[in-house]
Amino acid sequence: MERRLAAVLAFDMVGYSRLMGADERGTLAAQRRHRRRLFNPRAGQYHGRIFKFTGDGALIEFASVVDSVCFAVEMQLALREENAEVPEDRQYRYRIGINIGDIIPDDGDVFGDGVNVAARLQELADPGGICLSGSAFEQVRGKLDLIFEHLGEKQVKNIAEPVTVYRVLLDDKAAALATPIAPETSAVLTSRNKAAVTVAFLLLAVAGAALWWQPWTLTQPSKQTERFAYPLPDKPSIAVLPFINVSGDTQHDHLAEGLTDDLITELSKVSGLFVIARHSVFAVQATDGKIQDVAAELGVHYVLEGTLQRATSRLRINVKLIDALTGLSLWAERYDRQYTDLFAVQDDVISKIISALAVKLSEGERDQLARIPTDNLEAYDYFLRAEQEGFLYSDVETYRRTLSYYQKAIDLDPGFADAHAGIARIAVDVWRNDYNYLWSAAVARKIAYDAAGQALKLDPNNARAHTVLALLQLVDGRGAEARDSANRAVAAQPSDAEAFGNLALILAHTGSREQAVTEMDKALRLDPSPPPSFQLLAGVVFYTAHENGRAIPLIESARDALPNVEPAREYLAAAYVDQGDQKRGEQEALELLKLFPDSNLTYYGYLYDYWRKDDLSHHLTGLRAAGVPEWPFGFKGAESDQVGGTELRSFVTDKTWTGRHKNGTEFIQYFDKAGNTAYRSANTNITGIIEVRDNRLCEKFTGYFLDRMVCGYVYRNTSQEQRDAEYVHVTPRALMYFSLGQ
Known part of the structure; x- marks a missing residue:
């Protein structure tokens, strides 16, 4: 038994029996007129197939719910206009119901729950009105500039589960969607007309064949692209919109998102395509824009949209490739497969897109796309x-x-x-x-x-x-x-924004600032609405390239979204000061110290020791001016209190330190005669090695602080803090008060 997912529209005439009783001939004439002038041409215009006329209505199958709603709105508005001058008791009005679901084709007819629910929805509609199921509503939300009224869940005849119902308001927004029906052409052609049509067709075919090798250049008139946020790339550009889970079970949402992600990832491997990144398509989808608005915001020529439904081991996927400049569908397909065929469906979708856009693949790209x-x-x-x-x-x-x-x-x-x-x-x-x-x-x-x-x-x-x-x-x-x-x-x-972004970061930190900016611009074009983490990455690249005007807005946005992420505060503090905004720089430094009280310049000097010297110096200068201290908690030891030389060596030779950290954590640290040390606290038990370099005590604990050897100082404790401790040990990572023991 063949099954497929489709949008089904059901309509019937209101008060049909009464109208037939009052004027049988006029009612039948009205039905024929509506079929000839309205139903048939509008169904053709929106790619619908009328698979059954009932006595007082019809059932129509559409590949797209959007098309079915457009058909319904056009139909009701046309009938409203026809009825404007007719007494109410003689008006011919219809109710319409729309659903998306399983259908079963059988000998020219169609059956299944998708049909049954649509029929019940039309019974709930007002005369001259349109009702949609919840699953159908999810398909059109944000794609049509219409108002939908939520009517709640309704129990309908012969359907076990309640149906979520929405009503379409036929107001001025709906009227603005109305389009003219293409005029009918004469069915009779003279011999000369036939010859002319044949010649014209052949000429168009030849021209089309020549142009097909670069189909993305066919329609780029300036008026159509004027409102685009970005110039169109010089190769086919596409956004894969998030597939919509119409299964009725949110547990399958990750499958719909995963299909979206995989298509983006696989298409991103094709050098002949420009593919918008995942976060941006999910972000723009959330704005409820129409397809052409979405394309304009992302700056792409083509949009791929689809639905996914999983029922036990079956998977039903509808997918459509749309030319956003013309609004026309270049390719559409329905897949009704076993779940185990998911990768085969993905491969087919990708190959159809590549074929439709006439993209040439290299041998390596073919091999990559063939990988499962x-x-x-x-x-x-x-x-x-x-x-x-x-x-x-x-x-x-x-x-x-x-x-x-x-x-x-x-x-x-x-x-x-x-x-x-x-x-x-x-x-x-x-x-x-x-x-x-x-x-x-x-x-x-x-x-x-x-x-x-x-x-x-x-x-x-x-x-x-x-x-x-x-x-x-x-x-x-x-x-x-x-x-x-x-x-x-x-x-x-x-077309991977993450790859370009990380390339930019590496270029920035290895001295190629201009190239870093160029590569980051490419990344942001691929991901024009990036997630906060990527905004921070982009901001760091621009900051390192000394372009604070571009860096600050990005890092600010990341900070606002991720208020507890320390690097955002750190980089903003330095960038504000570098730009001359001392007050805001100091404020960010204060926030940084609240998040990470141990923050200090010595720590950052070790953490970023792989930076170029001038970049690190520039960063530390900015942080210092913003108020970040040299050592944890702003510790400043007097030179006269410093322990060094032979005395310091005696402190770390066969000795034990006991004490507390600044935050109150108790610790014990043992030093043997061979330069080994063991540190223990309530949460930590680690071993390492030590060296005394001049007056500095340098330590390296395997597995900590990037395995760096870090140096600090020991002072006699002359402060009012932890007065029972004889000494203070300050390192880039901690401030520790201790006394000596054997």
């Missing part, structure tokens, strides 16, 4: 859940949940390269941002290297894995290798 990410759909499901959690500047629980999803995917399919790359992406951010509340620096660094390496072993063109490798190499001080890896990421996925 995993043949284990349960693993794929966990991967989709991980991707929707996010990974940049997340809280600990979100990180852990995301990691658990990636790991479950790997457990089910160890060869799933994208899942390994996902773990690597989290690990590298934990490491380079010194988030040791999740992993120690050494552990995070090793996980990042290992996971990225495994991903590239499985898929040498995995863009995210190359990006992770680039970030690792940058922080390790291997700038040339970092550039190479970042460029490989861009080559693997030429």
Whole structure:
């Protein structure tokens, strides 16, 4: 039995029996007139198929709910105009119901719940009115400039579950949608006319064939693109709008989002396409704009939209490629497959898009598109859940949940390269941002290297894995290798905003400021409504390139969205001061110190030791002017109280320190005679090595602070704080009060 997903419109004449009793001939004539002048041509205009005329109405199948609503509005407005001068008891009016759901074609007719619900919805409509199901409403929300009134849930005859109902208001907005019906052409042609038509057709066919090799250049008149937020790229540009889950079960939302993500990712691998990033299409979809408004906001020529419905092992997908300049559909398809055929559906959609836009693929691109990410759909499901959690500047629980999803995917399919790359992406951010509340620096660094390496072993063109490798190499001080890896990421996925953004960051930190700005501009064009984490990344790039005018608005936006993320406050403090706004710089520094009371210039000097010297000096100068102290908690020790030389060496030779941190945490630290040390507190138990360099005590704890050897000082405690402690030890990471013991 064949099934497919479709929009079904049902309508019937109001008071049909009464009208027939009063004027049988006039009623039948009105029906014929409506069919000939209204129903048939309007259905053709909106790609509808009338599959059944009943005695007093009809059932029509549409590939698009938007088309069905346009048909319904046009029909009711035309009938309203016809009835304007007719007494109410002699008016011919219809009720309309629209639903999207399963239909079963059978010998020219159509059956199924999709039809039954549409028929019940038309019974709920007012005379001359239109009612939609909830699933149909979700398809048109934001795509038509109409007002929909929510009527709640209704129990309808022979349908087990209540149906959510919306009513279309036929007001001035609806009237503005009205379009003329194309005039009918004569059915009779003379021989000369036939010849002329044949010649014209052949000429058009030849011209069309010549132009088809670059279809995106066919319609770019200035008036159509005047309102576009950006100039159209010089190659086919496309936005894949979020697929809508019409299953009626929100548990399948991640599947619809995952299909959207995968199509964006796969299309981004094609160098001949320009593909808008995920966050921007989800953000613009939330503004409820029409297709052409969405395209104008994103600056793209084409838009792909679709729906997804999962029922047990079945998957139904509707998809349509729209030319946003003309509003016409270039290609549409329905898929009714087993869930196990999901990747085959994706492949078909991608190939149809590439074919419709006449994009030429390189051999490498063909190979990449032919790759199946995993043949284990349960693993794929966990991967989709991980991707929707996010990974940049997340809280600990979100990180852990995301990691658990990636790991479950790997457990089910160890060869799933994208899942390994996902773990690597989290690990590298934990490491380079010194988030040791999740992993120690050494552990995070090793996980990042290992996971990225495994991903590239499985898929040498995995863009995210190359990006992770680039970030690792940058922080390790291997700038040339970092550039190479970042460029490989861009080559693997030429429309990936993340790849371009990270390339820009690496270029900025290795001295190529102008090129960094160029690459970040490309990233922001691909992702014009980026998430806060990406806004912060872009702001850092512009700040490093000394373009504060562009950096500050981006970092401000990131700060407002992520108020507890320290780097946003840090960079704003320095950028404001550099721009001459001392007051705002000082305010951001105060907020930074509230979030991270240990903030100090010595810490940042070690954390960013892979930066170029002039960039680091510039940053520290700005932070110092904003009020960030040299040492934790603004500690300033008097030189006369400093312990150094032989005395300091005696403090760290076969000695034990006991005391408290500034925050009250108790600790004990032991030093042996060979330069080894062991530190213990309620939450930490670590070992490391020490050196005395002049009057500085330098320590390195494996797995902490990027495995850097960091240096501090020891002073006699002459302050009023923790007066039972004899000494103060200040390091870039802590302020500790202690006394000596054996």
